[in-house]
Amino acid sequence: MARLTRRDFVRAGAAAATLPMLGTAARAEGKLKIGFIFLGPIGDYGWTWAHNKGREAIDAALGDKVETIYTENVPEDASAEGAIRDLCNAGCKLIFTTSYGYMDQTLKVAGEFPDVKFEHCTGFKRADNVSTYNSKFHEGRAVLGTIAGMMSKSGTLGYLGSFKVPEVVLGVNSFALSAQRKNPAATVKLVMIDSWFDPPKEAAATDTLINLGCDIVTTHTDSPAALQILEQKGLYGFGQGADMSAFAPNAHLTAIEDIWGPYYISRAQAVLDGTWVSADTWDGFKEGTVVIAPYNAAVPADVAAEADKIQAGYKDGSFNIFTGPILDQDGNEKVKAGEVMADADLAVIDWFVKGVESAS
Amino acid sequence: MRLKLEKRREPSMAMVVVTPILAVVLTMLIGIVVFDAIGIDGQRAVVDIFLTPLLASYKWQDVAVKAAPLVLIALGLSVGNRAQIWNIGAEGQYIIGALCAAGVGLSVGSGGFLIMLAMVIAGVVGGTAWAAVPAWLRLRFNVNEILSSLMLTYVALQVLGYLVGGPWKDPNGRNFPATAPLAPDQGLPILVPGTTIHLGVLVALILPFVFWAIMARSVFGYQIRVVGAAPHAARHGGFDSRNTVWASMLIGGGMAGLAGALEFSGILHKIDLGFPSGYGFTAIIVSFLGRLHPIGCLIAGIVLAVTFVGGQLAKTTVHIPDSTAGIFQAMMLFFILASDIFVRYRVRFTSSRAKPVAGE
Secondary structure, three states: OOOOOHHHHHHHHHHHHHHHHHHHHHHHOOOEEEEEEOOOOHHHOOHHHHHHHHHHHHHHHHHHHEEEEEEOOOOOOOHHHHHHHHHHHOOOOEEEEOOHHHHHHHHHHHHHOOOOEEEEEOOOOOEOOEEEEEEOHHHHHHHHHHHHHHHOOOOEEEEEEOOOOHHHHHHHHHHHHHHHHHOOOOEEEEEEOOOOOOHHHHHHHHHHHHHOOOOEEEEOOOOOHHHHHHHHHOOEEEEEEOOOOOOOOOOEEEEEEEOOHHHHHHHHHHHHHOOOOOOEEEEOOOOOOEEEOOOOOOOOHHHHHHHHHHHHHHHHOOOOOOEOOEEEOOOOEEEOOOOEOOHHHHOOOOOOEOOEEEOO | OEEEEEEOOOOOHHHHHHHHHHHHHHHHHHHHHHHHHOOOOHHHHHHHHHHHHHHOHHHHHHHHHHHHHHHHHHHHHHHHHHOOOOOOOHHHHHHHHHHHHHHHHHHHOOOOHHHHHHHHHHHHHHHHHHHHHHHHHHHHHOOOHHHHHHHHHHHHHHHHHHHHHOOOEOOOOOOOOEEOOOOHHHOOOEOOOOOOOEHHHHHHHHHHHHHHHHHHHOHHHHHHHHHHHOHHHHHHOOOOHHHHHHHHHHHHHHHHHHHHHHHHHHHHOOOEOOOOOOHHHHHHHHHHHOOOOHHHHHHHHHHHHHHHHHHHHHHHHOOOOOOHHHHHHHHHHHHHHHOHHHHHEEEEEEOOOOOOOOOO
């Protein structure tokens, strides 16, 4: 335990007084300083954990040439602006803001610091110094849906969602369509909990889905809470963002892993080389951004083979789950037979496919 | 030696001022000890949380912007708290205020002083109306206003979710649940060029003095104080307790609505699901830390804003856990409430050898 003396306080005050100068000191070293704004804690073992792995990948790949810093649990409100500005003032020249809700704040701060490059995850507004990037999580969701459709006994699947944003709608639709390819009668019960990370709420919503008759539940929220409930009940689920099998060795059939490392390294390298330009990137299986974790032993060989087929199809471009005919919840034909939805249409999707039953 | 508490004939004015300061200092000291115990550089953390936001000039704007809504809401709540009317639902009134302001701003579309004024008035009206419900319920059906006002916060959240995901969804927003942004000339003017300090900050700086004048000089202020301190005497003196309930709830709601309108038109310029960030709840702490006094609220609002801004900063520098700022705020409230005893009682050390009083 620290013994406090008056001298300690004087020293502390002096330390604080030098803080505003930190930024200048960092710039003088010649290292590229890279900052990350994280939505949850890096220990969420999901979304933020995966982004932090990407940050560590930069450190590992570029070593002495870079220095990375991060801020966790940044709310998606006005205070995000201050957090992003802090990173600029700390001397960061490349900043990753890793959630949709930081979009306008990122653009605002980017306007104030034209010499800093920004990378905003899952947004759509760009500027000369603001890029956007995202991952085609829904491709992974097609693999999970295939497995769920083949393994579910009740044909009633659960989807634990966060917000009704296109990314989540895509995930739900991809999951439902894939399950219905294997079991045309499959339905997906959907619950939105209005949060990306809220373990108690995630657990409660999972209970609700189980009570509604779901025997396999997939989550679009960031913690392993749902999996732990499924493990207790002897049911199945999937990891989100990262391999979560450690939390639910029996329930965890597989997981969509978000692999941000290669993209992060390439963007950091581009800044080092002076070749960074604002761009919009939406990668998936093909580019290695979406990866499926090892299958659980409970996944039968024929199911695993089908799941592998979907992955291979995405990698060679021969498969796309959003191929017509696709009907919406009310049975209206949204995509004609043989037509494939364009990325631009996927990015703004706001309707659910037939067989999705939203509880709210 | 033993401790003895002696009731003071009159509350100690010195203690009223000293104990809040003591509460802050004690919180800092305990913070250092606890952080060191869990392996975080305690001094650095506490310095970053409490001092850096005040010393580093680039953090001042964050503190100002964060403090403004806290001060405004706390001012309104203090009126009610003095009269022992407990409005716990300021968060909901804040949300509805912002939504009303947004409704006006978005439907008119054009800018100018009159529109800004209309937005702010709409915010005040909205917050007042939302607070009128628990006031009416209390007077008509004797419903506890603590419960009804708190529960209406959750209703407000649902209203927000419905509007931004439905009728008010930005047509150019790629189906993300958020309103369209305000036109550039609709936002409140920025007072200090190059910062985010908007007109609302000035309002939050002036209103405490207005409230002070009203509470100290007017019959109304006297009524509020008497009703709170001695309800029976108040009734005897002809003060209508119904009027007091109405007035304190409506003022609390109006100020929360004002804060919401200013936050929307001053800094965020759009409303999405991340808009509610707990100002309405934190303002309850501000109100008590400020001793229910308007100027106290101003100071306490700044102190709490400092802990928010500093907490965010310390999350980047020494990676303190996310809940730290909240724990510190709670600790301050705890100390301030606990130290109330020194206001009403005097601590005396008495020698145990002292002659026992007859009958002891």
